[in-house]
Amino acid sequence: MNYQAILEEIHEEVLDLLPCGTVATYIPQLATVSPQKFGMAVQTVGGEIFHVGHALEPFSIQSISKVYTLTLGFTFEGEKLWTRVGVEPSGSTFNSLVQLEYEHGIPRNPFINAGALVISDILLSHLKNPQSSFLEYVRQRANTVSIQDDPQVARSERQAGFRNAAMANFLKSFSNLSNEVEEVLAFYCFHCSLSMSCVDLAKGFLFLANKGLCPWTNQQILTPSQTKRVNALMLTCGTYDAAGDFAFNVGLPGKSGVGGGIVAVIPNRLTVAVWSPGLNDKGNSFAGQYALELFTTKTGVSIF
Amino acid sequence: MNYQAILEEIHEEVLDLLPCGTVATYIPQLATVSPQKFGMAVQTVGGEIFHVGHALEPFSIQSISKVYTLTLGFTFEGEKLWTRVGVEPSGSTFNSLVQLEYEHGIPRNPFINAGALVISDILLSHLKNPQSSFLEYVRQRANTVSIQDDPQVARSERQAGFRNAAMANFLKSFSNLSNEVEEVLAFYCFHCSLSMSCVDLAKGFLFLANKGLCPWTNQQILTPSQTKRVNALMLTCGTYDAAGDFAFNVGLPGKSGVGGGIVAVIPNRLTVAVWSPGLNDKGNSFAGQYALELFTTKTGVSIF
């Protein structure tokens, strides 16, 4: 399929939408990004890559990093992981403490903030040098050494992140964190602060479209069965409390971040990454989600 | 693929599990069904059908009927439908009034009881003879005239259904029912009381695996795009508050009922229906869900 032509069509069609979203402002580094940015990249399992717009420009991946922490934590813990975090959609806002209280400290899934904090805690328990090891893991997945964290973003996030601090303390009160609250928060802010481009993301998640095999290192990152499960989780829980809407309109497993990035997987075929900083009222990239809708419409690819 | 051999293998493997579930007892007619019943049927888009066990024996489809009310309501209302019911997973028990209160009478999705009541109300507003027209619609989808409702089941359901009556009154208090509460409840109990066999169900939902085209009547029931959306909804919301678990473990769009039936769709390939009356603690067929897990493992088919 002529993905390049399709990406170019999409690019043109979304330009008018870029001002519709609202750039996240809760930390200064996100607020300064131009809402006019738009990039999109497709990486096929056959090895082809296509991209348009600002697809080579790194941006803050934020919650997209939670897919990597999950896959790494899943490798470490196997099925045991699910005793500390669930696999159900949250059905409410992404940082709700309410559900956590009613469900006694077991977060609904690994993609809501509470769940990601638990996964961060698990990685801290397994990694001697958590930050450098995690960064290396991400670089290998994307086959590029240039991926960096942004200490300023991490610091701002930590300083502004009273809700996350509330959540981490709350999890600790339920004994669902083994490490110190401060360490967990610091590592969480670290992995959210990674900067990657659309091309990095499309390459970096190809293993999820490839039955768990990372083509760049030829490593089996997850078993095929584990890979299906991670994809299923992205579909049901990957876009905060808009997961139903995303499945309904886009129809692909995907994960979004407040930096405006979304990555989606078409199993056995390709990954597609998109970036546009303006967010819709659910915290997902406004133009990005629409671009993915156009992509499934124009290509006819869908899992449904 | 030799689906017959696979179904027979599965049949053998699940026999030991049949006593593990708990048969629904809230209405007498469900309580009397033997927990030893097990049937399974596969219908391919190519026109082949395979089945094992009690796959020809009709049972109470209960909530599976909500897929038909949705598809018919979607046909009548188009996108307007989504102003009265959402597309998000509920994240809590299937008959919760809590969420309905916080969300001002707009049910989370068409498959939780509140949402299905709203859809029932919509059908009542469109159909002159709601019961006979709906029954005819279902018979045409499954290409069989023998499908019947069970007035005794409907009556018992209505008498025992104080929670549904609570919900219907609550929806009415939010002005999200146009017809009389009693009429809506009666029609809801009617459509839940339909009896179908696994073979009926596999045939009857083939249009959802076939881009919306019903092969038996050659009618386009839904557009391809609408069909994808209904499938997406079944994946994210089709199995009550275990939708995440079902997606995680089975990985297919599916809809379950407390009668012990589950129907699942593999787009562009086949439908598979299973029946075993013993339920797990989430209200889905215990052996039935496991049989579907085995089916995806043995065939390697999955959407992820």
Added chain:
Amino acid sequence: MNYQAILEEIHEEVLDLLPCGTVATYIPQLATVSPQKFGMAVQTVGGEIFHVGHALEPFSIQSISKVYTLTLGFTFEGEKLWTRVGVEPSGSTFNSLVQLEYEHGIPRNPFINAGALVISDILLSHLKNPQSSFLEYVRQRANTVSIQDDPQVARSERQAGFRNAAMANFLKSFSNLSNEVEEVLAFYCFHCSLSMSCVDLAKGFLFLANKGLCPWTNQQILTPSQTKRVNALMLTCGTYDAAGDFAFNVGLPGKSGVGGGIVAVIPNRLTVAVWSPGLNDKGNSFAGQYALELFTTKTGVSIF
């Protein structure tokens, strides 16, 4: 103390406030009452009565009737009553289904709608002719045979009361109603439809200021200990989710109704009843609550 002079001062001071509240409109009979109405009456345990304004004009007592149903139910059931209804403030809106769900069908207290429905159910189980017996009970408390129910109000309430119907069905689903849902709703709407004047109310609740002894019939309606408890309940739960505010600002046990009436008790001294149809945003009479604040300030009486 010169209560007459105080009532007249208050009357003058609140006249400007009468337009501030909002008259309840959910049933037509309430909506037609003039917001300019204001009456107030004081009945002392010594036998004196004082009143100003429209204190002799009957109005719909609505939820104030729940004090009578409680005292009658308490007489019938004694301490056993508290197995079916609690004694805690609700902390949320007066007709919330949420709390009822989390607390498995045991309403927080007898004054929220759910609790009053349970009490209605109890009375139905004890009284052969519930409506006439209850009416007789109220007339005797107030020493007047002219008190009437308003069938039109009751009927409107029943027709508009989908939330109450939801609640009653919900209670029934938790097996906390013994009688038919429809009967319970009908009796509930009946007792809410009683019309009484401020003078009727001040006289009719004097037994609560008089250690349980009804001075007009010389009957011990409640024991002194039961009387203290009912007063305590009125203080903590008598004014919907504004009970804290009412205790904070008025400082008296009291019970309000959406008809704009409030009755308050100063144990061992007097009762005071006030009526003004405009409600504040918590559903209590706007000018009425303020008049009671003035009354405690001017008289210096308070329980605190």
Added chain:
Amino acid sequence: MNYQAILEEIHEEVLDLLPCGTVATYIPQLATVSPQKFGMAVQTVGGEIFHVGHALEPFSIQSISKVYTLTLGFTFEGEKLWTRVGVEPSGSTFNSLVQLEYEHGIPRNPFINAGALVISDILLSHLKNPQSSFLEYVRQRANTVSIQDDPQVARSERQAGFRNAAMANFLKSFSNLSNEVEEVLAFYCFHCSLSMSCVDLAKGFLFLANKGLCPWTNQQILTPSQTKRVNALMLTCGTYDAAGDFAFNVGLPGKSGVGGGIVAVIPNRLTVAVWSPGLNDKGNSFAGQYALELFTTKTGVSIF
């Protein structure tokens, strides 16, 4: 009245109940207190004092300190205080984050932990040397210089208090804390760590029974109107989510702490303090609450 004889009777009657409660164990210092301790003291506005048992032995007052932080904060802020904290009973467990989320960071009342954290924040903003000034304030109220904080208790509380830390961060995320989270938590743990005896408490809260006038320093701590309001708050919110039960059974404004202390006020007459470390399932002293019930029964004093 012969209060001494009454206290002695009560002492005898509660001895058998002392083993019924459960001593708080979440911090080591509370866990080591003997459940056999029982003390009770009455201080009249006329200047008499009576006591029995271990009424002179200091114990950890814990949440009772929140009455002092409230009265001091009320003095500083006046009615402005109520923009940052409410006056309604919570209707749910004393450290619930749920309500805080639904109510956008405004705690229900100053006695639940969240509310007390806000009050702590207010004191920090007003006091140059918060700890010593607060300690001095308490000593003056009780007319004794021997009252001390317990740094070990404060430290343990801070270390174990992940839920309070969650709450403080959550409040900060709603901008309802001006000072640093850590400072607020430290001051909160400080004031909860004060040790006082029953006699200290009975003397120390006499100003609340005395229209706001502290008899020992002859200072008007609160206006009579403010005093009534604080008493009203203690009645509706002073004993966590058992305030209704406490009002129903004891019928006095009171404040409890997990150290097993309860102080109650009979306006214009006396204060009564009781201590017994075993707690009931609501976190209030088991024998202590019962002793207060006996006290109101035997003396016949009550506000209702």
